[in-house]
Amino acid sequence: MGRLSRPLVPTGALTDFYEQLHALHLAAGQPSMRRLQRLTRTDRRPTGINPTSIHAAFVRPQPARWEVVAEIVRVLGGDVDRFATLWRRARHCQVRDDPDGAPPARPDPATRVPVPRELPPDVLPFTGRDPLCDTLDGLLTEGTDRAAMMTVLLTGASGVGKSALAVHWAHRVAGRFPDGQLYVDLRGEDPGEPASATEALVAFLHALGDTADLPGTPAALAARYRTRISGRRMLVLLDNAASAEQVRLLLPGSPGCLVLVTSRDSLATLVVRHGARRLELGPLDTGAAIELLRDLIGDRIDAETETAHALVQCCGGQPLALRVAAERAVALGSVPLSTLFGATAAPARRTTGCTPEPRRPVRVRLPGGG
Incomplete structure (x- = not known):
């Protein structure tokens, strides 16, 4: 495969996409298709992307599949998120065989397909979950090569x-989903009634963008959703x-999507009947918990290490409990940690699991904090 030539496409989004892709290839030293194949080798794809597919991504008059483009951009050192935007715009642009023909009409804004961006804000600081993020990355790569939709289930205690x-990782990989991200809180951990599948659909x-004449039954709503x-x-x-029943109607019916579910229950039916991959979260280890406290409170943690370690044990390494404790420490910044938490984190209390006196439970909700 010799020198790459640009496809003949009308001026606009397609031209922008191919010009940027070729500029990136040039800036990287114009590696050969065989070289790019070697660079795209991973554990999930040991032979890399086929050189013919890579070549086609540069010269076809229409954009290649996003997973191919994303890997090319990644190995060339480009900005994957920026190219996701270019690719999405180009994909919806009509290609004409006659380069001298009139460019396609600009789509009517009223008829454009919405691209939802519904993820809640990321919760920062975030620490201690690198291995799980790596596992999720691997499942995402596997999902792009599957002929079926991928579902991942994150379980663990409240x-x-x-x-x-889930929110942190979803933000990290949002560029891999150029058609958008949907989010719903199904309220499974709230004291009231959980959200119904109908409400979510x-x-x-x-x-x-579908607001008119919605069907009246959950099954019909689910069918409309899968079509859209x-x-x-x-x-x-x-x-x-x-x-699992609450989730079942919210699963897309075709590949190309990834569904990420969080629940304190195991949702065995989702695994058995729908092939979900379950990942269980445990508490943060001591090092990660101390790092989280340091990020939230500051250097006071290093000045009172014994109290900090006792506090981590008292909170059981639970991020939400640690955030609540840190908020109290920040609010009362002039009070030493040993004074704030000395009795709570005393060794005698640690041996009993830090169980407080019986009282009415208090729910603390942080954005994305479950």
Whole structure:
């Protein structure tokens, strides 16, 4: 395969996409297609992307699949998020065989397909979950090579950081889903009634631009939702699920999407019947918990290490409990940690699991903090 030539495409989004892709290839020293194949080798794809597919991504008059483009951009050292935007715009641009023909008409804004960006804000600082993020990255790579939709389930106790991990990772990989990200809190950990699948489906359809004449039954709503999302690369985050039945109707029916579910329950049916991959979160280890406290409180942690370590043990390494304790320390910044938490974190209390006197439970909710 010799020198790459640019495809003949009309001026606009397609031209911008190919010019930027070729400029990136030039800036990287114009590596050969065989060289790019070697660079795209991973554990999940040991032979790399086929050189023919790589070559086609540069010369076809229409953009290649996003997973191919994303890998090319990554190994060339480009900005994957920026190219995701260029690719999405180019993908919706009509290609004409006659380069001298009139450019395609600009789409009517009223008919454009919405690109929802519904993820909650990331919870920062975030620490201690690198191995799980790496595992999620691997599942995402595996999902792009599958002929079926990928579902990942994050389980663990309340306050262990399921939602925080899901939201943090979803932001990190948002560029891999150029058609958008959908989010719903299914309220499975709230004291009231969980959200119904119907409620979630209506919200999703509105986000996808479908607001008129919605069907009246959950099954019909689910069918409409699967139709609207078919053929699109989207991330769907179903937070705080109460049951597998609640989740089932919210699963897309075609590949290209990844569904990330968080729940304090195991949702065995989701694993058995729908092939979900389950990852269980445990508490932060001591080092990560201390790092989180240091990020939240500052150098006071290093000045009172014994109290800090006792506080971590008292909180059981639970991120939510550590954040609540840190907020108290920051609010009372002039009070030493040993004074604030000395009795709570005393060795005698640690041996009993730091169980407080019986009282009415108090729920503390942080954005993405479950």
